[in-house]
Amino acid sequence: MGRRALRKIDPSLDLSHHLKAFDQLPRPWDARALFGRCGSLEVEVGTGKGLFLRNAAAGRPDVDLLGIEIAQKYARFAAAALARREVKNAVVALADAPRVFRELLPDGSLAAVHVYFPDPWWKKRHQKRRVMKGPFLSDVQRTLTPGGKLHFWTDVEEYFRVSLELLARHTDLKGPLEVPETPAEHEMAYRTHFERRMRLHGEPVYRAEFRKE
Numbered sequence: 001m002g003r004r005a006l007r008k009i010d011p012s013l014d015l016s017h018h019l020k021a022f023d024q025l026p027r028p029w030d031a032r033a034l035f036g037r038c039g040s041l042e043v044e045v046g047t048g049k050g051l052f053l054r055n056a057a058a059g060r061p062d063v064d065l066l067g068i069e070i071a072q073k074y075a076r077f078a079a080a081a082l083a084r085r086e087v088k089n090a091v092v093a094l095a096d097a098p099r100v101f102r103e104l105l106p107d108g109s110l111a112a113v114h115v116y117f118p119d120p121w122w123k124k125r126h127q128k129r130r131v132m133k134g135p136f137l138s139d140v141q142r143t144l145t146p147g148g149k150l151h152f153w154t155d156v157e158e159y160f161r162v163s164l165e166l167l168a169r170h171t172d173l174k175g176p177l178e179v180p181e182t183p184a185e186h187e188m189a190y191r192t193h194f195e196r197r198m199r200l201h202g203e204p205v206y207r208a209e210f211r212k213e
């Protein structure tokens with residue numbers, strides 16, 4: 001993702017609460033083992049540098065947030081940002097997100113799923129690596145609570161259109177509901193680092209929200 005080198009992580013920072021490898025995730029699933037409580041749980045797929053995770057966790061202390069990131073350097077970076085701020089209600093899993101859904105997350109366990117700017121895998125032969133695929137979307141439908149939401153944003157129009165078609169085919173989620181663009185009130189007031197980058201470059205962002213009935 002980002003082209004700039006990531007800031008070095010202070011080696012004395014303890015990441016043990018904020019960073020979990022796939023094998024360290026509780027099984028059977030038990031959110032209490034990660035957050036010390038069993039509150040409303042939201043999952044972010046492809047956390048990247050973690051701007052959404054830390055803003056959402058700080059702004060909504062009543063909610064628990066699990067970010068899933070497959071690249072070790074981003075997972076560590078996002079977890080370190082949480083550890084530095086002593087955020088209690090967010091954790092990063094270093095893992096393949098569709099696998100976490102498929103193997104670990106129980107039915108009706110999530111209040112929201114956030115997918116922001118997933119890798120588009122432009123080449124046709126690589127598109128099988130995309131996260132927004134039928135089986136994953138069926139798992140999103142399965143794991144959401146009634147009233148739970150899927151938030152999906154991307155800068156790639158084709159990926160947006162294809163994902164909306166897959167959502168219609170593989171889920172009964174209600175949507176797409178319109179998501180208006182909001183003005184950025186300060187330098188970092190964007191949903192994610194990628195949204196910030198796209199908007200600063202004047203690129204379009206396609207946003208959709210879906211709701212489980």
Ligand SMILES: C[S@@+](CC[C@H](N)C(=O)[O-])C[C@H]1O[C@@H](n2cnc3c(N)ncnc32)[C@H](O)[C@@H]1O
Nearest residue numbers: 046048069070071096097116117119192193194
């Ligand atoms: C284009 S970046 C967007 C990051 C962030 N959501 C944002 O908007 O700034 C996509 C991220 O998804 C991660 N990713 C790709 N495939 C994944 C997978 N199967 N499971 C978890 N994370 C994944 C990548 O490593 C990368 O950090």
